[in-house]
Amino acid sequence: MKKKAEGLYIIVVGCGKIGSIVASYMSASGNNVVVIDNREAAFDNLSEEFTGFKILGDATEIVHLRETKIERANVVLALTGDDNTNFMVSTVAKQYFGVKEVIARVNDPDNEDIFREFDIEVVSPTALVAEKIIQRVDAGGQS
């Protein structure tokens, strides 16, 4: 993130537990953040430092995605709990609106390949947690 001084234009799709933490942090550290979620209550998860925009709507409907000015985004983060939603948002951002950096949360490890096929960066909570646990158990076994 070289352009830190001016701040990036970041769109966060999904304002659940993960999305809200990421959006709050990104906003507090000087980026322009737009969060979109189809549940109004989800925005309560955002911290008080969040100064970006909130858009109520389903990001898989292009009308709502356009409201985020997605074509201008530096980064799109697809962080909902539903892989199919994240896939649609990510491919649309990448292939349709030409967003350079797209990162998606992928919950089912079986889905990771199809995201990668479309040049979408994948973060897998499932794999991360599993890895951590395995590390702990292994470490415990050695001591």
Added chain:
Amino acid sequence: MKIVIIGGYRIAYHLARSMISKGYHVYIVNRDPQVCQELAKKLSAIIINGDGSKKNILDQIEFSPNDIVVILTNTDRDSLIISQMIKKYYHVERIVTLVNDPENIDIFNRLGVKVAISPTSLLSQTIQSLLLVEEMEEFFPVEEGKLVFLRLEIPETSPSAGKKLRDINLPNECIIGGILRQNNVVIPRGETDLLPGDRVFIICEPKVQTQVIKHLVGE
């Protein structure tokens, strides 16, 4: 070659029945166990119970590249990931997808789904054509509604009746393909006169259809 139908209930059933009667091997994937049971009772098709957007379910079907896949799920996000997995993993090219949000048609096309059908936009176009005029006898959208065929009868009161075609100020995005006059076919030329009672066959872009009708039929 087989036909694989993913999702949908009523459409899946009727489509499968008609394809089976034509002699095709039909596979159905549906995530609702009850729907699967019911379809299994009524159809001689291979029924797979599971989420069609999961690779391990799709792997159960031994796809070959010349299969036809029909995706009928209720949500576009499910249909999109299914269509992309089927293309990438099994190299199936002939994919027909039902698209709920008409605005998504373009996205599906752009991502390599050649046939994306939106019932919403087909219905709304048909309703609009009903709202237009009663002289419209036929309305037929093709290529996901990018092109429209119209058949109109020219009424006595038409502002264009009695005029030569070249003097009628029709938009450029339309063409008169033929005229049926008392059961005779007239191939239209610039000097052809348009007469009341003529049945006119028009090909046009949907954006000018209202304008065309206004010129040929009147308000």
